[in-house]
Amino acid sequence: MAEMTRVALDAMGGDNAPVEMVKGAVDAVNKEQNVTVLLVGIEEIVREELGKYSYDKERIQVVGATEVIETAEPPVNAIRKKKDSSIVVGMKLVKKGEADAFVSAGSSGAILVGGQTLVGRIKGIERPPLAPLIPTAKGVSLLIDCGANVDARPSHLVQFAKMGSIYMEHVVGVENPKVAIVNIGAEEEKGNALVKETFPLLKEQTDINFTGSIEARNIPYGDADVIVSEAFAGNIILKLYEGLGAVLVSKIKDGMMTSTRSKLGALLVKPALKETLKAFDATEYGGAPLLGLRGLVVKTHGSAKAKEVCNSIIQCITFKEQKINDKIMECIQTESRSDE
Amino acid sequence: MAEMTRVALDAMGGDNAPVEMVKGAVDAVNKEQNVTVLLVGIEEIVREELGKYSYDKERIQVVGATEVIETAEPPVNAIRKKKDSSIVVGMKLVKKGEADAFVSAGSSGAILVGGQTLVGRIKGIERPPLAPLIPTAKGVSLLIDCGANVDARPSHLVQFAKMGSIYMEHVVGVENPKVAIVNIGAEEEKGNALVKETFPLLKEQTDINFTGSIEARNIPYGDADVIVSEAFAGNIILKLYEGLGAVLVSKIKDGMMTSTRSKLGALLVKPALKETLKAFDATEYGGAPLLGLRGLVVKTHGSAKAKEVCNSIIQCITFKEQKINDKIMECIQTESRSDE
Numbered sequence: 216m217a218e219m220t221r222v223a224l225d226a227m228g229g230d231n232a233p234v235e236m237v238k239g240a241v242d243a244v245n246k247e248q249n250v251t252v253l254l255v256g257i258e259e260i261v262r263e264e265l266g267k268y269s270y271d272k273e274r275i276q277v278v279g280a281t282e283v284i285e286t287a288e289p290p291v292n293a294i295r296k297k298k299d300s301s302i303v304v305g306m307k308l309v310k311k312g313e314a315d316a317f318v319s320a321g322s323s324g325a326i327l328v329g330g331q332t333l334v335g336r337i338k339g340i341e342r343p344p345l346a347p348l349i350p351t352a353k354g355v356s357l358l359i360d361c362g363a364n365v366d367a368r369p370s371h372l373v374q375f376a377k378m379g380s381i382y383m384e385h386v387v388g389v390e391n392p393k394v395a396i397v398n399i400g401a402e403e404e405k406g407n408a409l410v411k412e413t414f415p416l417l418k419e420q421t422d423i424n425f426t427g428s429i430e431a432r433n434i435p436y437g438d439a440d441v442i443v444s445e446a447f448a449g450n451i452i453l454k455l456y457e458g459l460g461a462v463l464v465s466k467i468k469d470g471m472m473t474s475t476r477s478k479l480g481a482l483l484v485k486p487a488l489k490e491t492l493k494a495f496d497a498t499e500y501g502g503a504p505l506l507g508l509r510g511l512v513v514k515t516h517g518s519a520k521a522k523e524v525c526n527s528i529i530q531c532i533t534f535k536e537q538k539i540n541d542k543i544m545e546c547i548q549t550e551s552r553s554d555e
Numbered sequence: 556m557a558e559m560t561r562v563a564l565d566a567m568g569g570d571n572a573p574v575e576m577v578k579g580a581v582d583a584v585n586k587e588q589n590v591t592v593l594l595v596g597i598e599e600i601v602r603e604e605l606g607k608y609s610y611d612k613e614r615i616q617v618v619g620a621t622e623v624i625e626t627a628e629p630p631v632n633a634i635r636k637k638k639d640s641s642i643v644v645g646m647k648l649v650k651k652g653e654a655d656a657f658v659s660a661g662s663s664g665a666i667l668v669g670g671q672t673l674v675g676r677i678k679g680i681e682r683p684p685l686a687p688l689i690p691t692a693k694g695v696s697l698l699i700d701c702g703a704n705v706d707a708r709p710s711h712l713v714q715f716a717k718m719g720s721i722y723m724e725h726v727v728g729v730e731n732p733k734v735a736i737v738n739i740g741a742e743e744e745k746g747n748a749l750v751k752e753t754f755p756l757l758k759e760q761t762d763i764n765f766t767g768s769i770e771a772r773n774i775p776y777g778d779a780d781v782i783v784s785e786a787f788a789g790n791i792i793l794k795l796y797e798g799l800g801a802v803l804v805s806k807i808k809d810g811m812m813t814s815t816r817s818k819l820g821a822l823l824v825k826p827a828l829k830e831t832l833k834a835f836d837a838t839e840y841g842g843a844p845l846l847g848l849r850g851l852v853v854k855t856h857g858s859a860k861a862k863e864v865c866n867s868i869i870q871c872i873t874f875k876e877q878k879i880n881d882k883i884m885e886c887i888q889t890e891s892r893s894d895e
Binding site for chain 1: 691692702705706737739746747748750770771772773774775776786787788790791792793794795796797798799800801802803804805806807809810811813814816817819820821822823824825826827828830831832834835
């Protein structure tokens with residue numbers, strides 16, 4: 216395991232760039248031995264920020280990129296025109312084999328488009344899904360796909376199930392992960408046209424532990440490890456998780472401030488509550504991998520701070536060491552062969 | 556406003572039937588003057604339960620129905636075969652004009668099928684949507700459709716928007732309600748095929764206050780009053796609301812029990828917290844109407860207790876007094892005329 220993982224990091228992407236990106240990179244190389252980081256961005260700015268830290272100089276390198284893609288830019292255009300942007304330069308490093316992975320907190324759209332067009336898909340993969348980890352009562356589950364491919368077809372969902380299962384088993388370390396499809400009832404005959412078509416296909420797969428449908432109500436309980444969904448519904452699940460969590464917590468905080476008695480109580484429960492809510496904070500678990508690409512692309516939250524950036528970089532080490540892409544290739548090729 | 560609203564109540568449906576159903580009926584007639592309740596169910600059981608209460612005998616009547624449709628039964632079959640079930644008998648009372656509304660905590664599937672086949676749609680309504688109120692930081696929003704029609708078409712969603720707007724304005728009392736469509740981004744060009752087709756149609760409507768897309772993240776903040784969605788996504792929103800709320804609250808309670816200090820704090824915050832969480836409890840707001848039918852059908856939670864049953868009955872009074880169905884008819888007919 217002494218082989219180095221080389222991670223290209225978008226130093227300019229996200230709300231807290233470059234400060235938190237650079238700090239995350241430094242934290243990662245200080246924490247892990249087997250990683251080097253290529254900080255991609257406007258050289259002067261990145262070097263100035265980097266100058267504030269002490270770290271192993273051989274393991275952080277700055278790669279110049281003079282442009283920045285903004286979140287509001289139409290992604291296809293941005294990728295095409297801003298050839299010297301941190302996203303395009305970083306992805307090309309992966310394409311050329313100079314980096315194993317690219318991590319960015321920048322424009323989701325540009326990352327999805329760039330992943331497909333610049334890094335490219337593994338042969339046989341129809342659509343690369345975006346697959347964040349979401350917190351549950353039992354730990355985490357992988358939500359796949361949460362926004363990359365709307366109006367997906369059944370065959371896409373089957374590939375999502377397989378890739379998600381490999382990722383949960385070998386990166387997150389869940390043995391024989393339970394795979395379920397998001398549905399509006401537990402029975403096989405329930406669902407929309409897509410789910411009804413996909414369900415029997417998933418049942419046929421021998422290389423995943425398919426457990427059937429999961430209703431959205433049961434997702435937070437952690438009833439499945441890999442939650443398969445078309446991107447529109449997946450995105451709704453992810454966003455509602457964030458929004459509802461935030462609103463409930465703020466309601467509870469307000470509730471505690473309503474009387475002198477409860478204010479005193481709030482002081483006493485605060486530390487314990489903070490710990491609890493941390494376990495339900497998605498940023499603790501690093502970014503969302505875009506799976507099925509020739510290389511790894513990880514999208515972190517736009518609001519990512521150093522901790523999430525650092526966790527995302529460490530995620531890339533496991534991804535490489537566990538040879539996830541070899542495992543995906545193997546599983547997809549078996550599928551193609553059996554189709555012949 | 557002295558006219559009576561006659562509500563048929565399924566005394567046998569739901570986890571807590573008949574006890575909580577009968578109690579809910581008694582509470583409603585004791586609370587409101589302008590309502591009579593027809594308790595539909597196995598006569599002996601219902602009468603025995605009813606015997607425990609004192610109420611205006613002229614305003615609660617028992618209507619015998621010897622069969623009960625179970626939640627697990629395939630709905631179409633159940634409606635066809637169990638002709639003397641509480642759901643079929645109750646809906647026929649609405650059909651025959653002997654009741655204005657039917658309220659049930661029983662099988663959702665049977666209620667949806669029965670609503671369409673027994674009560675029947677208002678002329679011009681393509682699909683009747685199920686529309687629960689969900690709690691938000693600002694109050695409540697109407698989620699329409701949350702499970703009646705998967706794989707809906709754009710024209711269905713436009714009708715949902717109109718009916719939802721009428722309901723929010725005249726039953727819930729929100730002036731000029733903001734109508735938004737659930738989407739995976741705020742921009743008009745975002746979305747799946749259905750949303751992209753529906754968006755311009757909603758923009759054209761002059762009788763609703765369409766404000767554009769709403770991301771799932773913003774739903775709990777109450778950014779829209781009427782949340783238009785195809786039933787698959789709507790059902791996910793509703794169920795995730797329930798599941799995530801329950802898991803977060805239980806996590807928080809557990810968190811408070813981790814130390815002596817926090818346990819003491821928990822005692823002090825408990826009453827205030829209880830009040831806060833009550834505001835986020837969907838059962839406070841009565842059941843979900845199935846809109847667009849010739850009469851009103853209301854589905855309450857399977858776990859509904861007397862309070863929700865009583866609130867649902869009261870909801871029916873407002874529905875009738877505000878002549879919601881006349882307003883829906885008028886609005887749909889205007890639409891048909893303008894199409895000519």
